Amino acid sequence: MTDLTKMTLSGALDGMAKGEFSSVELTQAHIDACKASTKLNAFITDTHDLALEQAKASDARRASGTVGKLEGAPLGIKDLFCTEGVKTTAGSKILGDFTPTYESTVSANMKADGMVMLGKLNLDEFAMGSSNETSAFGPVINPWRKDEDLVPGGSSGGSASAVAADLCLGATATDTGGSIRQPASFTGTVGIKPTYGRCSRWGTVAFASSLDQAGPIAKTVKDSAILLESMAGYDAKDSTSINADVPDWSASCGQSVKGMRIGIPKEYAIDGMPADIQALWDQGIEWMKAAGAEIVPITLPHTKYALPAYYVVAPAEASSNLARYDGMRYGLRVDGKDLTETYELTRTEGFGDEVRRRIMIGTYVLSAGYYDAYYLRAQKVRTRIVQDFENAWETCDAILTPTAPSAAFAVGRKVSDPVQMYLNDIFTVTTNLAGLPGISVPAGLDKNGLPLGLQIIGRAMDEATVFKAAAALEDAAGFKAKPEKWWV
Amino acid sequence: MAQEKSKPKNGVTAKDVKKIAKLSRLHVEADRLEPIAEDLNGILGWIEQLAEVDVEGVEPMTSAVDMAAPLRADNVSDGGKRDDVLKNAPKSDDGFFVVPRSVE
């Protein structure tokens, strides 16, 4: 039998439909791969026994004629999604042995569609990071490697690494400033952040509520469409959930882009961008042109302010969202001499450096005397960024940019300079601020042989166009490279 | 590495760090106040560039979705799950959460 872990999600679903292999066989192959991959540190919690049970149940369902959208597919869940009866950590020590009695809407949707869950994937602590080095459970290692350990990007580094290393057929991820797309770019995988409000945030540990969106990391554009169709959908339990039907996005993949107007924002050509990335972007423009799209130069003048605005809004919301981790009702409690000391010891020992840093920034920008200068101003800049996109949509249907300003870098290289680390999200953060869908598609390798992604941004609720353009890009790029299996 | 950092006019002081640490219930050792202030100033100094943006007459954006809050009907549809609520508690007794004494 062929190596089942090499399959795409859609290929595996077809294979099971044709009876070529069972979910149990498929799941076992992935469990074996997971067990051999501890060097990558992609998982925080393995649920292999549970996965085999689910696979068995899936095979039984299939035998009785019930087949869900993800029937029998072994997948990974970022450890930011609460999973009933399975420890959930958010990559932090502060949650202790927290074991939810509830299932996040996103993972519940996938369960209902027949998913098999292999385990909970590693991430930056509370999804705060761009390299997966802030996880309390150690950094995730990128399967792509040149002489030294590289980061997989973050915060969904575990998800990206696991998909790139064929440990699972796809994974859930979340994206607050680029946390799906940047790791996808670093690992040669596809990652889409849908329109804000497409995926319910209910049951997903919050980082910055007005920016957080769930989405998948997958091996192909079509796989990402299949996963997103399962994850997305209206949820009355989330007040920001958009009440709209989930389209058949996988059908958009492969449709012609003839006549589609692709905007190229000049502001994304930043100073000091590696030549490889500029070249790949230029190549992408040529591919889209060749596929029949019309290339339109556009301007998004407030692009450079997106990242500083984000580093006001996100920490502000996070400082409040993370106040509930106080050691009183769940999670870690470090006893002090009194209540205040217990709060302080719990939160100081429970949170890592980056989370504490962001809580302090967030507290500062919201505090009396600074609110207007920082928080209110950042929100107004956010409006400016939205206006930039609205102007752009008058002349284009989708926007093509690089996903990240660099390829994967070495573990430890950027940890000491937060601003340098934050700059990783410079191309992705704009869509979070504006709530727009964005996808990263692997498009080539840099001079060191490391994957690079290109990003397609679309109008709100217009994932169909995003998938269409992304599939055309994927088709033209023909990216087939895989990392060497050095970790086995 | 530090070349990006520019000092804002009203930089964060050690005293500010003490105040925000207290507000956010984080413990900071006295000798860490100054280094943390410097660290935060590095980031806030970079954020200061927002001052360049003309935001005259611009409405602040509070949500990425332009909708009104959905309203739910007043039905009792939840609660009654004391065991679930207390399941992960570091300490509970007799149906209560037990926490350090909150009054002197």
Next chain:
Amino acid sequence: MFIAPRVADEKDWIVTDTGPWEIIIGLEVHAQVASKSKLFSGSATGYGSAPNTQVSLVDAGMPGMLPVVNEFCIEQAVKTGYGLNAKINLFSRFDRKNYFYVDLPQGYQISQFEHPIVGEGEIEILPIDGDGNVGEPVTVGIERLHLEQDAGKSVHDLSPDETYVDLNRCGVALMEIVSKPDMRTPEEASAYVEKLRGIVRALGTCDGDMEKGNLRADVNVSVRRPGGELGTRCEIKNVNSMRFIRQAINFEARRHIDIIEAGGEIDQETRLFDSVKGETRTMRSKEDAHDYRYFPDPDLLPIKLEQSFVDKIKANLPEMPDVRKARFMSDYGLPEYDARILTSDKTKADFYEVVAKGRDPKIASNWTMVEFFGALNKSGLELEDSLVSADALGCLIDRILDDTISGKIAKGVFEKMFAGEGTADEIIERDGLKQVTDMGTIEAMVDKVIADNAGQAEKAKENPKLLGFFVGQVMKASQGKANPQAVNKILREKLGL
């Protein structure tokens, strides 16, 4: 901002050796919305349940839990806004108020800061002093009404060094009604709360139960020279009875005056009222004041109300206490005093209207106010808990009007009804209280009394005042049941008067 133009009446000044002072009072009243479920979750709001049994994962601040707004609570806030003659804001928003406390699971309270659902309004109050004298009406400005979540409850006496936390109340919807600093006496302050209570009860938006804490007041007190510059204010938290409100203000004003006169300064602080000692004491000083870091709750979108939505609420408002009082005076011909007492509370007014239906309104008012409210007061019972229904009281009045019993007997019957011994008819029947109207029976009683008091009967002709004595004797002999008119008539005949 904080302007207090009205100067208190001279009679309300506090005069000391250094001269006169006036008290400036503003109130923040928290009124629990009478909703079945919580403001942002579907858990029940009932009082007195076992700890943590009315708690959802949302209320407990579990990771990933999100709030969804209860429409009924929005409606009640709008309704109450109309009751306060206030501006309804079609656009409002929920903000987070950030602070740490064991009864606040999320680490923030969801409240409304910048954009409350109800803006400025005003209500008129009638302050009444300790002797029941009614003062001039005072207009009290309403600053705003906003919606927010209640916190949980901390229990400190179950363990010596720990606190037990029950989150049942956590997330229950509160309307915080903020007044302008328009009150000048403790009586005005309690009249204001009484008035608010009457309004929310008339509207049905809050049950107004102060004992259960469903309506409670934070009282802001400062003193100044009459018409002079405002002093520093202190906030006394969670005062939960009208009497305590007056006591707390009196104590606090005196405290301020004493400090200032001794050359000291008032610290702006939050204080607690100790109802046992009748004192206020520091809860937290200004140095410990929080920096709440309010910001719009990103989990919630703005509340945008349609004009048609608020119009419909307005069109269906019940009668407000002031309007009802005017109607009681015009339709029932009641004096101001009766109308005011009866309409101060919706339940009382409803009760009266049932009693008065088809009966003499003034007799109905007397029976309702004097006997019924008197009995409630004496027993400490709430009207809702009384064993005497309005219909039952009405039937008792009917028995007086149809001469079945006398007014005097009726009072005894009422006492028994109040004690739960049955209806008026049952008690009259059981105790044989029916008025004796049979002329033969009465004549026999009269004959016997005259025979027993032959000497007096002789003198009666010269001294007609003795009739009273004979009436008394006959009534006594009949145990009060003889029809007094009949007794009179027969006695006059027999005594030859």
